[in-house]
Amino acid sequence: MVKAIALTHTDEALRYLEAAWSAESGAYRMRDALALFQERAEPFLLRELERCRVGCSRDQAGALLAVLGRLDGPLPDRARSVVRDLAASESTDPELRRMMEDQLIGSFDRAALPILVRRLEAARGTADEDLTAARLIDAIQHQREAARPTLGPLVRPYLARPELRLARIEAVITSLVIRDRLAIPALRGILADSERDWLAAYHAAWALAELDAQEARPQIARLARDHWYRPVRNNARRALAMLDGGAFELPELGDEDDRGGYVGDLNFRADVDPVRDCRFDRAAAAARFGRDAPVVPAWPERDAVRVALEPPTLQARAVLGAVPDLAAEGGVTLQWQRAGERIVGVDADRWNGGLFAVDGDGAVRRLLADNVVAAFEMPDGLLVAASRFGEAGDLWRLTGRGRLAVAGGPVRLPARPEGFALASDRTLLIRTERGDLAVSRTGRLLPPRPCHAPAPAQ
Numbered sequence: 404m405v406k407a408i409a410l411t412h413t414d415e416a417l418r419y420l421e422a423a424w425s426a427e428s429g430a431y432r433m434r435d436a437l438a439l440f441q442e443r444a445e446p447f448l449l450r451e452l453e454r455c456r457v458g459c460s461r462d463q464a465g466a467l468l469a470v471l472g473r474l475d476g477p478l479p480d481r482a483r484s485v486v487r488d489l490a491a492s493e494s495t496d497p498e499l500r501r502m503m504e505d506q507l508i509g510s511f512d513r514a515a516l517p518i519l520v521r522r523l524e525a526a527r528g529t530a531d532e533d534l535t536a537a538r539l540i541d542a543i544q545h546q547r548e549a550a551r552p553t554l555g556p557l558v559r560p561y562l563a564r565p566e567l568r569l570a571r572i573e574a575v576i577t578s579l580v581i582r583d584r585l586a587i588p589a590l591r592g593i594l595a596d597s598e599r600d601w602l603a604a605y606h607a608a609w610a611l612a613e614l615d616a617q618e619a620r621p622q623i624a625r626l627a628r629d630h631w632y633r634p635v636r637n638n639a640r641r642a643l644a645m646l647d648g649g650a651f652e653l654p655e656l657g658d659e660d661d662r663g664g665y666v667g668d669l670n671f672r673a674d675v676d677p678v679r680d681c682r683f684d685r686a687a688a689a690a691r692f693g694r695d696a697p698v699v700p701a702w703p704e705r706d707a708v709r710v711a712l713e714p715p716t717l718q719a720r721a722v723l724g725a726v727p728d729l730a731a732e733g734g735v736t737l738q739w740q741r742a743g744e745r746i747v748g749v750d751a752d753r754w755n756g757g758l759f760a761v762d763g764d765g766a767v768r769r770l771l772a773d774n775v776v777a778a779f780e781m782p783d784g785l786l787v788a789a790s791r792f793g794e795a796g797d798l799w800r801l802t803g804r805g806r807l808a809v810a811g812g813p814v815r816l817p818a819r820p821e822g823f824a825l826a827s828d829r830t831l832l833i834r835t836e837r838g839d840l841a842v843s844r845t846g847r848l849l850p851p852r853p854c855h856a857p858a859p860a861q
Contacts, residue, residue, distance in 0.1 A: 410439065421447050434466040444470070445479065452485050461498050464489075468506055487514045511545040519543050520557060536561060536570035544577040555583040562589035565596060565603075568827045572603050579610035587616045594622045601632045602827035608635070612642035620646055631705040632825075709823055710737045710778040710785070737778050739785065742805050744768075746785070748775030758787060758799075760807060770809060771799060777822040779831065784810070786842075788820035788833060796820040798833065798842065814848060816840075 408416045417440055424433050424447075437444045451459075452467050459467075471482050489495045490503035491514075507515040519539050526535040540561060543554055558581070561567060561574035575593065578586035590607045597604030608626055611619040620643070627639035736756075737748040743763060749756035751774055758771035773789035776796070784802035797813035798820075818835035825831055832839045833848070841849040 408436065412440070417443060417447075420444075424451070434470045438470045449479065449481050452482055455489060455499070456485065459499075461496070461502060464499055464502060468502075483510075483512065487512070490514070490518065508542050513546065515542070516546050516553075519546070523557065533567040533569050536567060537573040540570060540573040540577050544580040547581045551581055554581050555585055558583070559586055559589060562586060562593065565600060568600060568603070571600070572606055572827065575603055575606040575610055579606075579613050582614065584614055584616075587611065587614060587619070590614075590616070591619050591622060594619065594626060597626060597630060597635065600827045601630070601635050601825075601829065604630070605635050605638050608639045608642040609645075612645035615646070617646060633708045705782065708780045709825065710739050710780050736775050739778065739780065741784075741807055742803075744806065746770075746807060748778060748787070750774040750776060758789070758801075768806075770801060770807065773797065773799075776820045779823045779825075786823075786831075788816075788823065789813075790816075790819050796835070798848075816848070 408419060417437075420433050420436050420440075424437070437448070448467055448471055451463070452471070455464050455467070468486075471479070486503045486506050490500060490507055492500070495503070504515070504518045508518060519542055523536060523539050526532045526539070529535065540558055543557060546554060555578070558574045558577050561570045562578065564571055571593070575590065578590065590611050593600070593603050593607040594611075604626065608623050611623065623639050623642050623646070627636050627643060630636050630639065734750050735747060736750045737746070739746040741760075744760040747759045747761060749759065756774040757769050758773075758775050760768040760770055762768075771787065771789055773791050773796075775787055775789050777788045779786045781802075783804075784800065784807055787799045787801060788796060789799060790796035796816040796819050798816065799813050800810045801807045802810045816833065816835060817840075818837040821834040821836060823831065824834055824839070831842045833842050843849055
């Protein structure tokens with residue numbers, strides 16, 4: 404009804420929406436409709452925002468910012484002025500003040516810098532300092548144009564705090580973004596700690612190359628030659644090429660011999676999102692899996708790598724053609740070359756997919772009859788997360804020096820798997836619909852890792 408009125412774009416419709424704005428819950432009901440009027444609604448919205456200097460509800464302020472944010476271009480200067488004043492005033496309602504601070508941070512306003520500094524100080528020593536500091540440091544890098552010289556001293560201390568894994572990685576990335584050459588010694592220190600924190604070393608190698616830290620060349624060369632994780636070795640090779648003034652796109656180690664598969668972008672938030680750990684019922688998980696391994700062994704070992712999705716190839720289509728009931732429904736979730744065979748995983752959603760081996764002549768072997776969701780390459784084979792329609796899921800280990808074969812029975816999962824992630828401390832995680840679980844070296848499931856945020860009510 405309201406949207407239908409707004410779509411008339413008449414002056415009468417605009418006046419009706421403005422009058423209805425002040426009614427109970429009217430702001431949120433009218434915000435989408437008012438946004439359709441674009442700049443014609445701006446004078447009314449600015450007047451309403453000015454009223455917040457005297458007093459307005461958090462819901463009204465939120466609705467105003469939501470509508471103004473949808474208009475073409477950034478917030479008008481008049482609106483930005485009101486937001487800055489409300490964020491700076493100690494007499495502003497605390498919840499409303501934080502909303503205005505968040506607006507300044509999200510819009511990269513230069514007035515956000517003192518807010519970020521204050522929040523960093525407040526986070527120090529708290530239970531969720533790691534995640535909070537990581538998010539704040541990410542926001543700090545967007546202040547580089549307004550306050551670049553002052554940002555380095557804020558970020559550098561986190562480079563020397565390995566216990567804050569997420570914050571340290573974000574500090575590495577931000578040091579590169581703000582071009583802080585004074586961070587080079589600390590970045591080199593992270594390379595020396597690469598066995599313990601592969602993800603920080605991954606980003607530090609590239610940051611040092613971008614900062615033209617020629618003094619770090621020997622460390623980066625050792626990383627390229629000796630590190631246990633192939634993506635780190637590859638990124639170190641790219642860093643060496645950058646230091647030499649060469650091209651960025653170097654062939655990945657392991658791809659020259661057509662081992663297949665590739666590794667996606669290693670943005671640390673995609674690899675390890677700590678909030679997701681908390682979606683699992685920790686008490687139930689501990690009761691189900693026991694507390695026999697409070698510390699997860701650091702693994703996988705050298706040459707282990709996540710196998711990511713590749714577009715279908717002729718071999719993949721040959722598999723789908725050889726299994727008619729999957730031809731319409733199947734989606735190829737992985738391809739991997741092993742001992743003259745192309746290993747192809749299929750997720751057929753409502754049907755049972757499978758894991759197949761296709762030899763050079765096109766002959767197909769079926770290794771698993773479940774939908775294959777994800778795989779992690781190990782030195783001796785694959786760790787596969789699979790699921791049957793209507794059931795939770797399983798972990799399967801496939802090994803073999805020659806032809807790949809299933810090794811032992813499956814490890815039952817309590818929820819449908821979504822993929823693998825390798826934490827920066829080398830803990831292998833299996834992502835499920837209900838949260839993350841750790842996988843031990845022997846393939847046992849362990850209780851979730853410590854949460855960085857309160858678990859939701861069950």
